Each structure stands twice: as C-alpha cells, then as structure tokens.
Amino acid sequence: MNGLSLGIPGVVGVRPGTHFCALYSGPDERDRLLFSFLEEGLRHGDKCLCLIDDVEPERVRDRALRPAGPERSPRSAQLDVERASDTYLRSGAFSIDDMMSFLLERMDAAVGDDFGLLRAAGEMSWVLPGPPGWEELFRYESAVNQAVVQMPAILICLYDLQKFGADMLVEVLHTHPRVLLDRTVIDNPHYVDPTEYAPPAELTSGSPYPLVKAGAGRDEVTDRWASLTDAELRIASGVAQGLTNREIAEELYLSPHTVDAHLKHVYLKLDIHTRVELTVLALQHHGATG
Template identity: 35%
Template sequence: MLTSEGTMQMASESIALGLSGLRIFPGDHICVFYPTRADRDAVVLPYLRQGLDAGHMCVGTMDSADAEGLLDTLRSQVDVPSALDRHQLEMYTSAESILRGAPFSAQTVLDFWERNIDKAQQAGFGFTRMVGEMEWALRQMPGVEALVGYEAALNQVVQRSPMVGLCLYELDQFGGDVLVDVLKTHPKMLIGGTVLDNPYYLQPDELHTLRQ
C-alpha cells in the first residue's frame, strides 16, 4: 500500500501531525504530558486519523480502561473496521502486547515495537505512527532507572526507522522527578498544542554518564 506522502518518508520531509497544522518529522520521538484523558484524546484521535488518511500504519498500546472508548470515538471519524481488517490500525492493551504477564523487560518491549515496524514494511506501509500510553510503567518497572533506560533505547529505534512515536504521560499519575527524567529522553515535546524542540534532551550516552 503506497502512502499519499510516499512509500518511504525521507528525513527532510515533514508530515502532518493532525493537530492545527503542526508538522513533525520521521524519527521524531515526542513526549506528551496531559492533565486529563480528554486532553489525551484531543491529541491521539487526530494523530491517528491523520495517519490513517495518509496511508500510514498506526500502532497503539493503551493502558487505561477506557481504551475501547477511544476506538469508539475514532469509529465516528474514520472507517475503523476497514483499517483493522487490513491491519493498517493495530490497537492493543499493554497487558496483551508489551507485558503479557511477565516481569518488565526493556528488550521485550522494544522487540514488540520493532516487530510492528517490520510488519508495516512487509505489508507495504511506508510509514508507521506509534502511540503508547505509559501508565503501565507505574506497575511494572522496578524504578525510574528502568523507565529512563527504556525510553532512551526506544529513542534510538524511532530515529532509525520510518516512523514517529508519541509517548503519553498523564501528569497526575507520575511524580515530578520521574517526569523530569522522562523529559530528558525525548528530543521533542508536545505542550499547549505546539511541538517544541526539547532543551532538556540528552543523548543516550550523555544520559548514561549523568546517571552513573
């Protein structure tokens, strides 16, 4: 399946995020902090809708109990059954996709995303949009070190692949110290309806040195 924006997005070509004319670039790994699930949906729904309209594969892992409600809302905007049937849209709960009842393993989660990137390319989708709700980390990760290490490694996966990724953090669920560390692993952040270069971002080797 060829996308309307090309079978392979080049690093210099921006794509529509889906929000108010915002543009993002292949390889962007964006941190999204939101106060309420309504704010989450105001980002995720247009992001997915824009991707489906552009012919991108869209893969999401949702952790909250209302994830099915998000899909129901999306059904009112695009042909979700058709997208699911042709595997252009893949939505999972964290329990069934990246955790599967096992202790947290960063490599297991990274393997999940890389399998989906490979699946998208094999199916003819030239580009992948990833979105992940991160509340599962509160229950499964042994500490902030594991979360920061995972996000830093995911950043490398996203940057070398024809994709973009949004990591979703509900502000009330995470402590300020965790959010500060998470911010350091994302080159960009979405705040107030604007995508910004993150001045607090550290390259993985810099982050590793800092945390030693």
C-alpha cells in the same frame, strides 16, 4: 518523505524517525491529542498502533474508525489497539529487549503490509504501580531515540502531568528530544543524548523512587507555585522554554543580575535546585505561566 502532520492544528513538518513525549492534564486533553494523531494516520494511509490502559481498546477503535461505513473495513486493518500493560509487560516484567523486539516486529509487519509509515502512541500509566523491571523504563526511552532514527515511524509516549511525580517527569524530559504540549512541539532543551544518559541512582540502587505525583504534598506545591510573583512566573516560563538567564533578561528587558536574583528566589520558594525541576513544575502549572 516530506514533513508530516500529527493531525494537531499548528503542528506540521514532523519527520519520520521522531520520538516525542506528549504531556497533558487529564483524559479529555489526552483524547484530543491521541485521537487527532490516530485519525491523521488513518487519513494518511499509515499503520497506526495504540497502546493504552485507561480506555478499553474497543472503545478506542470505535471512536478512531467512526463513522461506520464501507470505508471502515479497509481502514480497520490500519489500526491496532492493545492494552499497554499487556505489551510493555508481555513477559510478566518490563524488559528493554522485549520492547525493542516488539517495536521491530511491528515495524517489519507494517513494511511487509506495504505501509509507508508506522505511527505508534503509548500511554504510560502502566508503570505507576511499579511492576517488575520498571526501573529500566528510562534506559529504554533513551535507547529508543537511537533506534527510531532508522525507522519510518513516529513514536509518541503519553504522560499525564496530573499523575506522574516530578522526579519521573524530570527523566521524561531527559529522554525525549521533542515535547508536545498545548498543541505545540518544543525542541526539548533538557534532552540528554543516549550516549551520555544515565538514570538517577535511585533507579539502579533499589531504593524508593517516587512514581506518582505526591497526593499529600500536592496542595503545598500548588501553594508554593501560587506564591510566585508575575516577574518570577515570566522567568520560570523562560526557563521552561530553554532560554538562558541572559536570553531571559534580554526578552524581559531586565538586567542579568535581576534575573539571577529572581531565579534564586524561585528556587527557594519552590524548594528545588535545578532548571529541569523548575521546567517540570512550569509544565505541571502551564496554565499559570502565561
């Protein structure tokens, strides 16, 4: 099968067997991504699946299938919309085995109904209350990368940058090989192969782990980001794109020593220690990175 469109202008050449994370800020941006994705699948004749809690399933169906008309009935069979929490927690707790079985069941059903491709989008806010078993989420996200390669499927996990904590978004980046942001698909330089991925100790020890973006500290983080100079912002943008310090230096016509010094100042100002933490903050403030 040739490269496919996601229905998003400029995003073409997507291959079946791909697992994305889509990072967005707020419901308007989510809807632009989600409905473009679903409508392209319907147009292409694919089986489409949407798992979402933040919008009533029937409202999603009505918007994706509009306008009403004789073509709506056959297209209606292409689209399934379900509550994300009912699916991810269908046994009352999150289970990797349950979700893998669910995906395989839907894949088999799509093939049995003569659909050549399954397009599935899962909105991930169901995890924010910390339901039983949620600690296994990123083991699952990592394992999906091995499973989906064998599937005629495109899977997109939807994460709201306004809701999720930086620690959670670090794991999102570790477990998705490709990132969709601002109508651009990025090969994720921070992706960790499933054979090497291990979740942080806080996820396996039962100790507290920040799920949501910290409300009390949000203004402080924003103030710290606003304190970065233009040069520091350009370097942060380069890090978020996966460039090495030497590559950033060449792009900005600086010496590697200057880039190293700027990066140390950025870490101090933001109270962070790693490139992936800087990438998460750059994504959360992507309008400010230029």
